Amino acid sequence: xxxxxxxxxxxxxxxxxxxxxxxxxANEVPWGVNRRRVVTLxxxxxxxxxxxxxxxHCTDAPCAAxxxxxxxxxxxxxxxxxxxxxCIGCGYCFYACPFGAPQFPKTEAFGMRGKMDxxxxxxxxPPEDGSxxxxxxxxxxxxxxxxxxxxxxxxxxxxxxxGDGDMVADIYRQRVMxxxxxxxxxxxxxxxxxx
Amino acid sequence: xxxxxxxxxxxRRILVGAVxxxxxxxxxxxxxxxxxxVAQPQIETAADWQETNPRSEYWREVRQGTEGYSAVKGPAxxxxxxxxxxxxxxxxxxxxxxxxxxxxxxxLLGVAGMFVLSGGGQKVEKPLSGKRVPRWSAxxxxxxxxxxxxxxxxxxTGLSLLFGRAVLIPxxxxxxxxxxxxxxxxxxxxxxxxxxxxxxxxxxxxxxDNLPSKVDVDWFLKGGFAGKHVPTGKLNAGEKLWFWFNAVxxxxxxxxxxxxxxxxxxxxxxxxxxxxxxxxxxxLLYIGGSFVHMxxxxxxxxxxxxxxxxxxxxxxxxxxHHDLWYHEVKKDGEEFVSDEDDxxxxxEMPATGSGSTA
Ligand code: HEM
Ligand code: SF4
Ligand code: SF4
Numbered sequence: 123x124x125x126x127x128x129x130x131x132x133x134x135x136x137x138x139x140x141x142x143x144x145x146x147x148a149n150e151v152p153w154g155v156n157r158r159r160v161v162t163l164x165x166x167x168x169x170x171x172x173x174x175x176x177x178x179h180c181t182d183a184p185c186a187a188x189x190x191x192x193x194x195x196x197x198x199x200x201x202x203x204x205x206x207x208x209c210i211g212c213g214y215c216f217y218a219c220p221f222g223a224p225q226f227p228k229t230e231a232f233g234m235r236g237k238m239d240x241x242x243x244x245x246x247x248p249p250e251d252g253s254x255x256x257x258x259x260x261x262x263x264x265x266x267x268x269x270x271x272x273x274x275x276x277x278x279x280x281x282x283x284x285g286d287g288d289m290v291a292d293i294y295r296q297r298v299m300x301x302x303x304x305x306x307x308x309x310x311x312x313x314x315x316x317x
Numbered sequence: 318x319x320x321x322x323x324x325x326x327x328x329r330r331i332l333v334g335a336v337x338x339x340x341x342x343x344x345x346x347x348x349x350x351x352x353x354x355v356a357q358p359q360i361e362t363a364a365d366w367q368e369t370n371p372r373s374e375y376w377r378e379v380r381q382g383t384e385g386y387s388a389v390k391g392p393a394x395x396x397x398x399x400x401x402x403x404x405x406x407x408x409x410x411x412x413x414x415x416x417x418x419x420x421x422x423x424x425l426l427g428v429a430g431m432f433v434l435s436g437g438g439q440k441v442e443k444p445l446s447g448k449r450v451p452r453w454s455a456x457x458x459x460x461x462x463x464x465x466x467x468x469x470x471x472x473x474t475g476l477s478l479l480f481g482r483a484v485l486i487p488x489x490x491x492x493x494x495x496x497x498x499x500x501x502x503x504x505x506x507x508x509x510x511x512x513x514x515x516x517x518x519x520x521x522x523x524x525x526d527n528l529p530s531k532v533d534v535d536w537f538l539k540g541g542f543a544g545k546h547v548p549t550g551k552l553n554a555g556e557k558l559w560f561w562f563n564a565v566x567x568x569x570x571x572x573x574x575x576x577x578x579x580x581x582x583x584x585x586x587x588x589x590x591x592x593x594x595x596x597x598x599x600x601l602l603y604i605g606g607s608f609v610h611m612x613x614x615x616x617x618x619x620x621x622x623x624x625x626x627x628x629x630x631x632x633x634x635x636x637x638h639h640d641l642w643y644h645e646v647k648k649d650g651e652e653f654v655s656d657e658d659d660x661x662x663x664x665e666m667p668a669t670g671s672g673s674t675a
Contacts, residue, residue: 132375139389142388156391156394159387159389160387160388161385161395161397162385162386162387163379165386173397184406187406188406188410189482190478190479190481190482191491191498193491207495208491208495210498211502212478213589214409216586218405220398220400221398222396222586225391228581233579233582234506306376308376308397309379312398
């Protein structure tokens with residue numbers, strides 16, 4: 123079985139935010155929520171680099187460990203999904219997540235949190251695959267349709283890779299072999315417990 | 318003779334040698350600091366000269382959670398990796414979740430032990446004459462009970478959030494528990510501010526009666542906490558301890574709770590992580606303490622409940638538990654014999670007043 127992973131090649135990302143837009147468009151995410159974002163370090167300085175980040179679909183996911191209502195589940199593809207119907211909007215998953223992935227639409231009274239929203243690897247959620255209910259609540263289910271996440275597919279420089287971890291790692295290794303320097307599978311140590 | 322001197326000087330040499338070895342064993346490793354102090358500037362200059370590798374710098378910054386720039390705005394959006402989450406997870410799912418139930422169980426057992434050892438709680442020894450002394454004003458009693466009800470609601474809903482996943486999901490099922498957890502969150506979030514306000518009001522109005530005095534030291538030294546009768550004023554040192562735990566610990570629970578219900582104001586993830594850990598950890602100690610308080614107020618010292626429900630206590634109870642205070646109140650002529658007197662005392666007592674100063 124595939125083990126889905128994201129990898130952003132920091133030597134290729136040009137901070138165009140195309141992935142962010144592709145995600146918003148494909149999933150019609152709630153107002154004020156961005157499931158993906160691009161972060162630039164040393165902005166405008168020598169050594170500036172950008173990385174596109176969303177939920178990394180962690181092995182032993184911290185969000186799932188602290189959720190008081192235990193609503194996370196990992197699909198056979200290694201994708202971390204959650205059941206919005208049962209979410210109480212406590213925000214604990216946001217406190218625990220290393221990547222700042224969980225988001226909360228600000229729709230409730232007194233600024234209380236609504237139901238948590240995060241990247242689904244374009245794999246929808248608990249309702250029937252491809253159903254209207256699934257799209258309403260979780261966005262597109264491209265995985266069920268045999269497609270990869272919209273963000274990676276849209277990436278013009280192919281900096282953002284999404285798919286089976288072994289294949290992603292192979293592609294990246296080939297790239298790095300043609301460059302001088304060591305590979306940097308950024309975030310993998312944190313998300314998957316490996317280098 | 319000379320043989321003896323030689324022996325003595327030999328043993329002295331051994332002693333001095335041993336001391337030297339000991340001192341050396343302690344001092345020599347410290348030279349590492351000297352090396353670091355001397356070597357540090359050299360390492361730095363060498364690095365400057367070779368020029369740092371911007372790539373490795375970059376990944377270090379990513380790992381250390383350095384803030385960057387993101388076109389997407391929102392809490393924590395500018396940081397790639399935050400390490401605080403791991404600590405948060407380990408402490409909440411670790412010590413708080415494992416020691417918490419132990420704290421509660423030990424306090425419950427302690428209360429049960431006190432009940433058994435005292436032969437079913439302390440009863441008033443002298444026969445009741447019907448005479449009474451006023452103790453808490455209507456204002457204090459009302460504030461106390463609003464706060465107590467809020468506390469119980471917060472206790473039930475808070476513990477549901479902390480232990481519901483382990484205890485209630487197996488009982489209610491995922492859907493059932495989620496429905497209760499959403500309700501519990503609303504109850505907790507709206508009761509919290511009520512608790513916070515009444516806590517502050519009660520602390521302010523009881524402050525004067527709870528200032529520590531020399532009598533309190535004696536109470537601890539002479540075993541007042543073990544149920545011995547030690548002369549005390551209006552409140553004994555144990556009661557004052559509970560007051561100060563409320564005034565400090567309770568306030569921290571309240572403040573951290575208020576931080577947690579305002580995610581739009583306190584956006585920083587680190588603030589929220591710390592607030593929840595402090596809130597949950599202290600709340601558990603607070604709940605444990607409240608078990609003792611509730612026991613003492615009902616079964617532990619029979620007759621005490623009248624003080625915070627009716628506002629007055631029997632003169633015999635007052636003399637047995639708070640003799641110094643009782644004699645003072647009696648001297649001031651505030652001992653009442655009839656219900657009309659009680660009614661009058663309720664009307665006349667100032668809002669913040671204690672009986673002794675009215
Ligand atoms: C000043 C009043 C208080 C406020 C504003 C407050 C607020 C909060 C908030 C916002 C949470 C996070 C969960 C959620 O979003 O619903 C929480 C959790 C919690 N509160 Fe409070 N609270 C207050 C007082 C108390 C008191 C008095 C207790 C104990 C009797 C308590 C016990 C707990 C517990 C056990 C949790 C769960 C922590 C966890 O799941 O890790 N709280 N509180
Ligand atoms: S990145 Fe965050 S939200 Fe996604 S699985 Fe890991 S901890 Fe959960
Ligand atoms: S906000 Fe929702 S998903 Fe996140 S920990 Fe709370 S209940 Fe679970």
